[in-house]
Amino acid sequence: MSALTATASLIEVLSAYHELNSSGVEERSGEPTPLEFSRGVRQNFPVVFRGAVSHWKAVTNWRAAYLRDTMGSESIAVAETPLGNADSAVVREEDGKRYFVKPHERQMPFGEFLDDLQAKVTSESESAMVRYAQSQDDNLLREFAPLAADVGRDIPWASEALGQQPDAANVWIGNERSVSALHKDNYENLFCQISGYKRFVLISPYEAICVRETSLQAATYVPNPHTQRLAIVPDEPASEVLFWPTVDPDSPPGTAWWRYCRPMEVELAPGDVLYLPAMWYHKVSQRGSDEGLCCAVNYWYDMEFGGAFYPGVSFARQMTQMAQQEEEEEEEEEEAEMWRTQAW
Ligand SMILES: O=C(O)CCC(=O)C(=O)O
Secondary structure: OOHHHHHHHHHHHHHHHHHHOOOOOEEEEOOOOHHHHHHHHHHOOOEEEEOOOOOOHHHHHOOHHHHHHHHOOOEEEEEEEOOOOOOEEEEEOOOOEEEEEEOEEEEEEHHHHHHHHHHHHHOOOOOOOEEEEOOOOOHHHOOOHHHHHHOOOOOHHHHHHHOOOOOEEEEEEEOOOOEEEEEOOOEEEEEEEEEOEEEEEEEOHHHHHHHOEEEEEEEEEEEOOOOOOEEEEEOOOOOEEEEEEOOOOOOOOOOOHHHHOOOEEEEEOOOOEEEEOOOOEEEEEEEOOOOOOEEEEEEEEEOOOOOOHHHHHHHHHHHHHHHHHHHHHHHHHHHHHHHHHHHO
16 A cells, blocks of 8 residues: 555545544533443543532532641642643753653642642742642542542442443642643543533544654653752653654644644533543643632543454554655655756
8 A cells, every 4th residue: 555545545534534423522411321321432432421420529528628628737749840731742942852751740748739729829920830739640549548538439330331440540639820731541531520620622543643643752850959940851761752642732733634633622610520532632721710729530441452443543543654654755755856956
């Protein structure tokens, strides 16, 4: 198969995909039955269940004073970045090279962390550090154990439909300064909003060609011991993060492929649950509550690698690589042609 055929085939696949699927996130009211939920999973398509966890104690209880009292002297892992951009592609000033940069992580007393988040609501002078509790390591039953009784251990209708318990339950606490850059996870995600609002931009895994996935060298934000400013330090030994999407859907690139992308947007309010299907690209930004806080808990369930979905997405990725190679060859040919013309 020639690379030209790969480009044409991808365009066909994307057109058919868009014709056969909704252009927006489906909305339902309340909790679905396991059967209703499994229909969404079968289609690998996002659905928002409005108010599906509004009965959780957390939705009424997780105000700043309650969180402070209940967590007591507990210390938590906090991600620190200069711009609220944990795990994202950033150009390092020193060498002009783009890296995949992880946040600096520090242990911090919970009360101090909350003070810092809330200070942003009143203070004019924003701190040089943006802090976000987002450790994504099943922290609900560990560092947030004092709060665990206020939310579910799992999402019963999802556990029944998926035939398993979640692999991880993660607490996210931040404010409007943190943004999670476009990325994807190999998990079925049940994302539950507790306070404040989260805005998701969602892109189908079949649209991989549109998001310009690239391999990036890994680096970490490290505080300078004298100034405390965060500097980007390449990891030692050097390692690479593969297939990282480098497009920002909120500042779309002027590429020809972006025309074939159909990003979907949804905002979650307290009590809402988003089913974010495995391997979908998502960018997440947030707005705080009246107290300046944005709290959420998400449940990651192992995705199913059997069946047709995963091989289908892998095939689309192979086609993407072939189409990209075709573009490069075309560019090289155009350049060679330009030189030939100039030589005349
Ligand atoms: O809430 C966020 O900032 C990011 C959430 C996310 O990426 C996830 O649940 O996979």
